[in-house]
Amino acid sequence: MAKRRKSAPKPQGSVGRAPVNSAAAAPRASSRARIALGGLAFLAAVVVGALVVWQQWPREPRLDLLRAADQNVLVVTIDTLRADALGCYGGRAATPNLDQLASDGIRYDFAHAHAVVTLPSHASILTGLYPFQHRVRDNSGYRVPGGTTTMATLLKARGFATGAFIGGFPLDSQFGLDLGFDTYDDRLPEVRGPADFAMAERPADAVVASALAWLRQQRAKWFAWVHVYDPHAPTRPPQPFASQYASDLYAGEVAFTDASLGPLLAHVRSLSDRPTLVIVTSDHGESLGEHGEATHGLFAYEVTLRVPLIVSQLRQGTPVTPAGATGGISSMPVQLVDLLPTVLDTLAIDPPPDLAGRSLVDLTPDDANARGAYFEALSASLNRGWAPLHGVLVGREKFIDLPIPELYDLTADASERQNLAASAAVRRRTLEAHLARLGSLAPGTRTSEDPETAARLRSLGYAAGSAALRKVYTEADDPKRLIEVDQAIQRGISLFQEGRPREAITLYRDVIAKRPDLMLAYQHLAFLEWEMGDLSAAIATLRSGIERAGPDPEAEARLGIYLSETGAVNEAIPLLERAAQDPTAGVDVLNALGIAYARAGQPDRALETFQRILTIDRRNAMAFQNIGSVHLSAGRLEAAREAFAQAIEVNPSWAAAWNGLGAVEIQGGNRQAAIAAWRRAVELDPSNFDALFNLATELVNDGQFAAARPYLERFAQAAPTTFYAREVARVRSLLAKIPAA
Numbered sequence: 001m002a003k004r005r006k007s008a009p010k011p012q013g014s015v016g017r018a019p020v021n022s023a024a025a026a027p028r029a030s031s032r033a034r035i036a037l038g039g040l041a042f043l044a045a046v047v048v049g050a051l052v053v054w055q056q057w058p059r060e061p062r063l064d065l066l067r068a069a070d071q072n073v074l075v076v077t078i079d080t081l082r083a084d085a086l087g088c089y090g091g092r093a094a095t096p097n098l099d100q101l102a103s104d105g106i107r108y109d110f111a112h113a114h115a116v117v118t119l120p121s122h123a124s125i126l127t128g129l130y131p132f133q134h135r136v137r138d139n140s141g142y143r144v145p146g147g148t149t150t151m152a153t154l155l156k157a158r159g160f161a162t163g164a165f166i167g168g169f170p171l172d173s174q175f176g177l178d179l180g181f182d183t184y185d186d187r188l189p190e191v192r193g194p195a196d197f198a199m200a201e202r203p204a205d206a207v208v209a210s211a212l213a214w215l216r217q218q219r220a221k222w223f224a225w226v227h228v229y230d231p232h233a234p235t236r237p238p239q240p241f242a243s244q245y246a247s248d249l250y251a252g253e254v255a256f257t258d259a260s261l262g263p264l265l266a267h268v269r270s271l272s273d274r275p276t277l278v279i280v281t282s283d284h285g286e287s288l289g290e291h292g293e294a295t296h297g298l299f300a301y302e303v304t305l306r307v308p309l310i311v312s313q314l315r316q317g318t319p320v321t322p323a324g325a326t327g328g329i330s331s332m333p334v335q336l337v338d339l340l341p342t343v344l345d346t347l348a349i350d351p352p353p354d355l356a357g358r359s360l361v362d363l364t365p366d367d368a369n370a371r372g373a374y375f376e377a378l379s380a381s382l383n384r385g386w387a388p389l390h391g392v393l394v395g396r397e398k399f400i401d402l403p404i405p406e407l408y409d410l411t412a413d414a415s416e417r418q419n420l421a422a423s424a425a426v427r428r429r430t431l432e433a434h435l436a437r438l439g440s441l442a443p444g445t446r447t448s449e450d451p452e453t454a455a456r457l458r459s460l461g462y463a464a465g466s467a468a469l470r471k472v473y474t475e476a477d478d479p480k481r482l483i484e485v486d487q488a489i490q491r492g493i494s495l496f497q498e499g500r501p502r503e504a505i506t507l508y509r510d511v512i513a514k515r516p517d518l519m520l521a522y523q524h525l526a527f528l529e530w531e532m533g534d535l536s537a538a539i540a541t542l543r544s545g546i547e548r549a550g551p552d553p554e555a556e557a558r559l560g561i562y563l564s565e566t567g568a569v570n571e572a573i574p575l576l577e578r579a580a581q582d583p584t585a586g587v588d589v590l591n592a593l594g595i596a597y598a599r600a601g602q603p604d605r606a607l608e609t610f611q612r613i614l615t616i617d618r619r620n621a622m623a624f625q626n627i628g629s630v631h632l633s634a635g636r637l638e639a640a641r642e643a644f645a646q647a648i649e650v651n652p653s654w655a656a657a658w659n660g661l662g663a664v665e666i667q668g669g670n671r672q673a674a675i676a677a678w679r680r681a682v683e684l685d686p687s688n689f690d691a692l693f694n695l696a697t698e699l700v701n702d703g704q705f706a707a708a709r710p711y712l713e714r715f716a717q718a719a720p721t722t723f724y725a726r727e728v729a730r731v732r733s734l735l736a737k738i739p740a741a
Helices: 096-104 118-127 151-156 204-215 249-270 336-346 365-370 379-384 425-437 451-459 479-497 501-514 519-531 535-549 553-565 569-580 587-599 603-616 621-633 637-650 655-667 671-684 689-701 705-718 721-737
Strands: 072-078 106-112 161-165 183-185 222-228 276-281 306-315 328-335 372-377 389-394 397-401 406-409
Touching: 072 118, 072 249, 072 336, 096 249, 096 276, 096 306, 118 151, 118 336, 151 161, 151 222, 151 336, 161 204, 183 204, 204 222, 204 249, 222 249, 249 276, 276 336, 306 336, 328 336, 328 365, 379 479, 389 425, 397 425, 406 425, 479 501, 479 519, 501 519, 519 535, 519 553, 535 553, 553 569, 553 587, 569 587, 587 603, 587 621, 603 621, 621 637, 621 655, 637 655, 655 671, 655 689, 671 689, 689 705, 689 721, 705 721
Parallel strands: 072 222, 072 276, 106 328, 161 183, 161 222
Antiparallel strands: 106 306, 276 306, 372 389, 389 397, 397 406
């Protein structure tokens, strides 16, 4: 007969599997730490006099919009959408909804972003400022400062209902773009599995459904921002798009996105009470292998910097066409910082004086071609220590400032294959001077991310490490010289997602051999080693990274988490306490610290730490779960029952809370209630091996041998022996002893 597990459940870690003998393990929970920074004094936009333009432009269509304060505004941003992806831009994807919108308004053929990652680019869209002005330079380590003036704050102050509907984690409300929104719907599906390689996003049709539900409740003028994430890698369009675009899954994602936006645009066309200004654009493009880059974020070539831009004004199913409006295609150079002044101009609102852009209404080709557009790509510098990339685009001249500088004539060389930096010295010096006049482009103050947020960003291909800034970078630090390292980092994520972790481990070890100062590679390698059950190797990898690449708050916090998971609490506690002193410390760090306190025999400090998680996220099921585990270990059954019940109330599908509730019932002498709770836990999460073990062995204790056998067999076959070696041996012994079916 099996014996009941005597030891009280222990709080569960947030990394990897549950510790051995834990009867109340809990999976990972996400944190939503909202951070308000101080006020921001914006720099004035710098506009330099006209440079020589290499081409005379044909007559441009006018964006002659109806100016009216009482109209709606809809801004749609399609993440990672190349300028040439839509049908109306010559793309392969079928995009009838956006093509129709373009035919009703103006399609801008030469629009550019200012950053090639999601958060900084969207900050420019909503603030009308360049990244060095709004101070958000990367997806990780930055927040939009509290008090920042945005499209939402300006329109809310003028009586607009404001709603945002978000499709991807880089725009989670914790990063600060929720300023001014009455509703900021960033509810993403719960991610199961390792956060480092599990994506937090929701499909475009779900985002649109949420936006439509909000729009149908509005009775007065509104501003809605709808962000859809689907074209972002990895590209996995649903059927029938996956079959229709089997040879080009990126195009399949774009086609699915267009189909999903159809109901939203149809709703706007159906409105009769007031016109709606509609703007559709993207935050950046996607390389798709061009220039050696698989996705985006490293370079700032046109495939990632140039974006589509459609502006239209609709009412009762037809475009608003005041006298003189012609519609059509514009080839003027325009910028994402132009969108906020355009919206304000159309609403007859005076713009703030410090905006970097210009209203597209009545913008002339001469003005558009004379001014410059700033752009940057700093992720590799901030996270890997590579050279920072800054650049400027004036007319069709493009200069990229790197240790190996680049200059392109985009009229003659749209694919940027002929670098003129050495042969066109006068042009290069003119553009260098333009860039210098912008002032300091330094990345400013950056904070470390909590391990969970960093892991979520890494799952999307965004580095979230840290690197010391230097005054001098050589050609060896130029991203063009390091493209193979970048490809290896991205390939490692793909290998893990394809179920080939050992190949990913070998790959990251090779990366470290080539670039021993790259902390990101150590973090990826340690994670993979941990997932493969080589706990000591994972810990050793992080120690080596800290020693060779230099101190790193995130790596030290992750090391503390791993040490806590393996029971080395005396070493873990100082690391985790140091990480927890940061006011932005997230759930992973606090959870690991609470676990370490509990294992070190300090239950009061453990409870205090888990309660701190609830101050960050009052509906955090994992915090309630671990509070219940601490009470259960102390024999406080009613307090434990209450905490587990709160976890279930917050999230009824939280399998670990049902497992903990089963442990309360068995200690209270209620075997049938315990079995019922454990059944529920296993139904919700078949990989919850603690619940599976408890259910199987207690069914044996109850004499229900036939019912127990399939659970015993599943545990013996699937439970990882790294964490459950003794339990697996015990279950196999039971299988040999219980009567055959």
